[in-house]
Amino acid sequence: MAGLRAVDLFCGAGGFALGLKRAGFEIVKSLDFNLAALAVHSANLEEIPRGLLPTLPIIPPWRSKKRPPLRGRLSEHRRVVQHADLMDILSHGPEMATIRPDIIVGGPPCQPYSRAGPQRGDGDWRSALTEAFAIMIACGRPRYFVMENVPELTKSHAYKRVVEMFRALGYGLTETAVDASLYGAAQGRNRWICAGALNDSDGWLLEYLEQYASVRHLTVADELGSAFGATLEDIVIPGRARVTEVQPKTADRKFAREGGHTRLKDRDVQIALRSLPTDRFYFCRPGGAQTPNVRVIRDPSPTVTGKSTGGVGKDYEPRPVDWIDLRKLPQPTFEEFSRLCGFPTDWKWDVPGYRTAVNFSTLLTSASPTQTEIKQMLGNAVAPPLAECIGRAIADHSLARVPTSRSSKCLREGTGDRALHESRDFEVPTAYSDWLKAHRLFKRPKDLSQELSNLRRAKREVAARGLASTRDELAALDRVLQVALAPLNDGMRSSLRRALRDFADWEDQDNARKAELTSQRKARKRDREYGEADAWVQAQLQAEELEARQAQRPLKLGRSKAG
Known part of the structure; x- marks a missing residue:
């Protein structure tokens, strides 16, 4: 297949890029602020030639005293592997708009949100890089994007803002947590994925990604052997x-x-x-x-x-x-930890000859990254097998391939009970069956049974997307009918769409009826409370009036017998 052109933001040592490369993508740009990670990235990925790292001192142009700040001068950013501060949107945004990649991926820094750190959240300056990622998406307008981070990201205001930005740009979103041990890496690494597809419905990636998930978790014994x-x-x-x-x-x-x-x-x-x-x-x-x-x-x-x-x-x-x-x-040794993370055994971590800037003015030359830097690269890296599964799922979507059943395409097939992973049939409410009899006038029980069967199938086809309402599922079903259910004849596809639309109509009416009952119940409760209050007020007024009358009544003095 023709490879999709990808840009890797916050690329680090190259875990995401390696997975996308295996999935057939072409990496046209990799950006990061960490020079040591860029050196490892460039040395290991074949499509990114060595020697592209800058040999001159790297002083960001906005700190240079010799010339004014550069804004959008693309000639400064032609390197494939590039040292970049993505907070400087005015320098990198125009370049992204010129490249116009098919997909942009990246994992903004997780330190503000990770449970392993102080969890300063929105109070950490690095949280602004999450919004910088969204602005780069707005500049490049790719067909797809994938943002990876820790699940705690979803609690931040920064994440809520970028989701609003993505929706305003016209992206259908798939937001889900994934475990790398179900996607080819022997590491229980839980990560949050927010993936967007331009002009598509929400949940578009789930059914494609699910087919690459193993039915069991990959273990340390699977990777390092049962004798370890x-x-x-x-x-x-x-x-x-x-x-x-x-x-x-x-x-x-x-x-x-x-x-x-x-x-x-x-x-x-x-x-x-x-x-x-x-x-x-x-x-x-x-x-x-x-x-x-x-x-x-x-x-x-x-x-x-x-x-x-x-x-x-x-x-x-x-x-x-x-x-x-x-x-x-x-x-485990460092090399064994690298294997547990999904990197190949020949991955080069100790790469000589890179330069790093200290305080943007004093240069420190190092023969190779320090052990601390290398360990941190590994800890920050996206598991390449997980990235490959995501890439293959997106490639399937771009080619409108029909998603297959779970684990039939799993990169590292596991074992287990598949029945545990099969979706259950949707249970049709009894009230809906009665509604169908009254409003659709089915003359034969067979017709009603077929209608309910079509509804269950339509629900099953979109269940993996985890959408909030039947109306959202109805919009997603149109996409499923175009891709996954394309072989069906027009009559069957129309029947599935009609069955789900009828259920959405009933659900709207039922929700409206429940809302009206709730409103009436609240009104009766309010009237009762007001009635009790009015009765108490009336009693108080009557008591005060009685006291006033008694106070105004003249005192009657009786005559004594002696008088």
């Missing part, structure tokens, strides 16, 4: 009883200080006690105080961050109450 790790007997401390929970700390918190930050935790003990006899364990540095260190290879790896590759630490020693020695747990 250690058994429970290998890591227990001889002579110590297996306690069912971590003992409480002493008053002076002595146990908390031993071994520094790394120590056996309650979750570690629970995992060990619930393990199977055949389970094998490994060590993975956690992201929080309650996150376990002990992991089982029959599960996917936890989300890999820049700190995941750190070991137990040289100062660690088991506490007197511990019965598991964390030092005996094997830990």
Whole structure:
């Protein structure tokens, strides 16, 4: 197929670009602010030639004293791999409008929203880059776009604003959370995907993406082999009883200080006690105080961050109450962590010869990225298998291919019960059947049964999109009839559309009736409350009037018998 032309914003080390390349896309531009990540990106992707990184000192033009700020001068930005500050929309927006790519992808910085950080959200200056991504979409007007980030992004005002921008631009949106372990990577990395298609209905990508999802999660054992790790007997401390929970700390918190930050935790003990006899364990540095260190290879790896590759630490020693020695747990090497994230074994991380700017004035030359930079690149990278699945799903949509059933195209086929993943038939409300009999005048029970069968099928075809109302599903069904159900004859397609439209009409009437009943109920309650208040007021007025009459009544003095 002819490859779609893609621009990768916030490209990092190239995880998204690698996945799109495998899916047949042509990467025409990759932008990022991190020079070390750009060096890794350029060295590994064949379609982006080496040597395109700038050899002269990189001083952003708006900070230069030798010339005025550049605005929209495309001659400054011809490199395929480009060092860019995407906050400078006036420099990169015109270029994006000139390139006019078919698709723009990118993951704006997740640090403002990630649970692994302080979660400053909209108060973090980097949150503005989320809106910068949307402005680049407005400039380039691609047919498709994909924005990737952590699920916590959806709670921010920045995300709500960009969604409004996307809709104003005419994009139909697919907003969904995806787990990389279901799309070819042995890492339980949950990410939020907001994908747009110009002049399409919402939920357009779900049915295409679903076909590439595995029926089970890819595990560490699948990637690193079933012999990786250690058994429970290998890591227990001889002579110590297996306690069912971590003992409480002493008053002076002595146990908390031993071994520094790394120590056996309650979750570690629970995992060990619930393990199977055949389970094998490994060590993975956690992201929080309650996150376990002990992991089982029959599960996917936890989300890999820049700190995941750190070991137990040289100062660690088991506490007197511990019965598991964390030092005996094997830990994946950096190359194995890279494989768990979905990168190929020959991916080059240690790339020599790049320059980085410090404070935009002092240049620091480094022979290769530091280990900290490399680990952070891996933690920030989009899993290439997930990116490939997204790319293939979008390519299928662009070619109007008919989506197939789940896992028939899965890149790394899993096993499991497919029945658990099959969608259930829509349950038709009894009131709707009565409405059909009264308004559509079906003469035979067979006609009514066929109408309800058409409704269930129409609902099933659009169920994966997760739309809020039947009216939205009716708009999406037109697209499904053009693509997925194109082989059907005109009569059957018309019947499906009519069945869903009739149900939408009934649903509108039913909602209006319920709203009217609710309004009447509220009115009666209001009248009752006002009536009770009026009765109380009337009683008070009567009491005050009685008191006034009694006060105005003249005093009658009786005569004494003596008088």
